[in-house]
Amino acid sequence: MTTQTATVEKAVPERTWATYKEFWHFYLGEHADPMNRAIHFAGTAGVFIILGLAIALQNWWLLLAMPVCGYGFAWFGHFFVEKNRPATFKAPFRSLFSDFRMFFCILFFRIGKHLKEAGVK
Secondary structure: OOOOOOOOOOOOOOOOOOOHHHHHHHHHHOOOOHHHHHHHHHHHHHHHHHHHHHHHHOOHHHHHHHHHHHHHHHHHHHHHHHOOOOHHHOOHHHHHHHHHHHHHHHHOOOHHHHHHHHOOO
16 A cells, blocks of 8 residues: 655745835835836726716716726736736735825825835836
């Protein structure tokens, strides 16, 4: 009788960040391509436009389009431009907050400072 030993793959834990600042720098690194940031910006702008339309038209069904627009643009940018896995899958709430933060940093021309601080070229 022969015994076979099964190979057990070691599970690699998801990356953790001690502070939000660490995550923010990681997040910016995942958005190093300016085209990916532009696609994210367009998707987040779309979210605000949809919200405005839903309020103006009092059509609350439009709110269902917000995550489709936001995540649709973002995931397209990651899968086809940046070619990496969206940070949403690693840290959903921090990622959502960071997406809005990145939007406003771009809108107010502050993103360069943050990219430099994070070491993103």
